[in-house]
Amino acid sequence: MSVVRRLRGGGVSGDSGRTAVGGGAAVLLLAAFGVAIAQTIVVAALAVFARELDTTATGATWLLTAFMLASAVATPVAGRLGDLFGHRRVIVTGLALLLTGSVVAASSTQLDSYPGAVAGRVLQGLAGGVFPCAFGLARQSVPPERLGGVVAALSVTFGVGGALGMVVAGPLVDVTGPAALFWLIAALALLALAGMARATSPSAPRPPTGGRVDLAGAALLAGVLVTVLLAISQGRAWGWSSPWIIALFAATLALSAAFGAVERRVAAPLVDLRLLIGPRLLTTNIATLVVSVGMFAAVTLLPLFVQTPTALGYGFGYSPARTGFVMAPMAICMLLATPLAARVSNALGARAAFRTGAVLAAIALAGLGLLHGHIAAVLVWCAVLGLAYGLAFASLGGLVVGSVGQEQTGAATGVNTILRTVGGALGAALAAAIVASSATALGPPTESGYTTAFVVAGAIALCAAAVTAVRGAATPPPRRGADATSTGGSARAVD
Numbered sequence: 001m002s003v004v005r006r007l008r009g010g011g012v013s014g015d016s017g018r019t020a021v022g023g024g025a026a027v028l029l030l031a032a033f034g035v036a037i038a039q040t041i042v043v044a045a046l047a048v049f050a051r052e053l054d055t056t057a058t059g060a061t062w063l064l065t066a067f068m069l070a071s072a073v074a075t076p077v078a079g080r081l082g083d084l085f086g087h088r089r090v091i092v093t094g095l096a097l098l099l100t101g102s103v104v105a106a107s108s109t110q111l112d113s114y115p116g117a118v119a120g121r122v123l124q125g126l127a128g129g130v131f132p133c134a135f136g137l138a139r140q141s142v143p144p145e146r147l148g149g150v151v152a153a154l155s156v157t158f159g160v161g162g163a164l165g166m167v168v169a170g171p172l173v174d175v176t177g178p179a180a181l182f183w184l185i186a187a188l189a190l191l192a193l194a195g196m197a198r199a200t201s202p203s204a205p206r207p208p209t210g211g212r213v214d215l216a217g218a219a220l221l222a223g224v225l226v227t228v229l230l231a232i233s234q235g236r237a238w239g240w241s242s243p244w245i246i247a248l249f250a251a252t253l254a255l256s257a258a259f260g261a262v263e264r265r266v267a268a269p270l271v272d273l274r275l276l277i278g279p280r281l282l283t284t285n286i287a288t289l290v291v292s293v294g295m296f297a298a299v300t301l302l303p304l305f306v307q308t309p310t311a312l313g314y315g316f317g318y319s320p321a322r323t324g325f326v327m328a329p330m331a332i333c334m335l336l337a338t339p340l341a342a343r344v345s346n347a348l349g350a351r352a353a354f355r356t357g358a359v360l361a362a363i364a365l366a367g368l369g370l371l372h373g374h375i376a377a378v379l380v381w382c383a384v385l386g387l388a389y390g391l392a393f394a395s396l397g398g399l400v401v402g403s404v405g406q407e408q409t410g411a412a413t414g415v416n417t418i419l420r421t422v423g424g425a426l427g428a429a430l431a432a433a434i435v436a437s438s439a440t441a442l443g444p445p446t447e448s449g450y451t452t453a454f455v456v457a458g459a460i461a462l463c464a465a466a467v468t469a470v471r472g473a474a475t476p477p478p479r480r481g482a483d484a485t486s487t488g489g490s491a492r493a494v495d
């Protein structure tokens with residue numbers, strides 16, 4: 001596609017020197033894809049990791065939790081560093097961390113070292129800052145008429161990579177073993193690093209823009225994210241009413257209050273609260289959180305459902321490899337939805353594209369909950385769900401980028417990425433809790449648990465559409481000029 005053929009340096013390329021004519025957008029997409037696929041690549045193989053690393057099922061989930069915690073902490077810090085000192089530098093650093101963490105995790109898995117594998121996942125998660133900085137570098141370097149397509153592609157990469165992580169995991173583990181998952185990520189990180197080196201000329205980077213990083217805000221935000229995600233991810237294992245979970249939620253509230261107080265007082269806050277709760281981005285951020293809950297609830301439910309033994313009267317008894325093929329239509333349709341999202345955004349506005357995706361997601365999730373007796377039906381609903389979330393995620397980037405100035409791109413997209421991560425954790429926890437609640441004391445979950453969980457996820461997706469619909473008519477007109485065209489060539493892209 002033309003939107004990924006080149007990332008020109010004709011504009012202000014800032015921190016990266018002058019970007020080469022060819023391949024720059026593709027490199028940014030590859031970098032973002034590597035981080036996105038790393039997040040979920042362990043999901044379909046958690047049982048295998050538990051066996052290989054001699055740990056419990058709860059212990060194995062830390063391979064997912066550790067990544068999410070590290071990514072949530074690193075994302076806003078990286079976005080701010082990119083805005084201050086250069087997005088390309090932060091991307092390269094993030095890719096180096098992704099490569100190092102992948103090698104550590106792969107080697108530790110081969111040596112049956114559970115602590116080493118978790119440590120490697122933490123290092124991988126620190127690469128989460130690649131996402132906001134990829135948006136920032138694209139906005140500095142891509143011509144306005146091409147930026148909408150690149151932003152949409154970067155946005156949908158978050159969902160496509162997450163879905164493909166589960167598609168490739170099963171077959172790869174069955175053939176080569178679990179360590180191969182991390183070697184695959186290492187190869188992607190290495191390719192992206194090589195691409196970053198080739199995509200820029202040897203001209204000297206721009207000196208730092210000045211400013212300082214809000215270390216107090218970073219520490220407090222890290223505390224907020226760690227406590228809330230730890231509580232969400234471990235609530236089912238530790239018990240939602242246990243003292244540990246209650247203490248974690250109480251700590252989240254206290255740290256959130258302290259973070260808000262600090263950010264209002266410092267001259268250069270880590271997270272400008274106007275980017276989180278300001279009138280231009282409030283509904284977009286709420287919609288991001290809500291739609292991510294529905295998305296990751298589906299991603300969590302589908303592998304569990306299709307792997308359920310048929311002896312229980314439902315499910316298909318699939319292996320991890322066959323589960324991956326079931327997820328393939330979702331990933332493919334997410335990818336195909338990217339150019340469609342750009343067309344809908346240009347014609348009707350990004351909010352309309354988002355609402356269309358959210359409504360389709362609600363329909364697909366309801367279908368999965370009520371009509372899942374045959375694998376053909378499941379595959380159709382997965383395809384519709386992929387199209388739905390492709391439209392939704394692709395439009396989110398345009399909504400965020402079109403609502404802030406260029407100097408705030410990294411910070412604003414960083415905040416939005418955090419909300420996707422937190423929403424994903426909430427969705428996974430919610431889905432698991434609903435399914436588990438249908439099980440008897442010693443028995444497996446019932447089919448009604450999955451039906452309820454899918455329908456609830458569909459209702460959540462419908463709420464995301466309602467959030468943007470309520471305020472769509474009241475949204476102030478977008479800024480004219482460069483920012484007005486930054487999401488696809490017209491003011492309609494911001495809606």
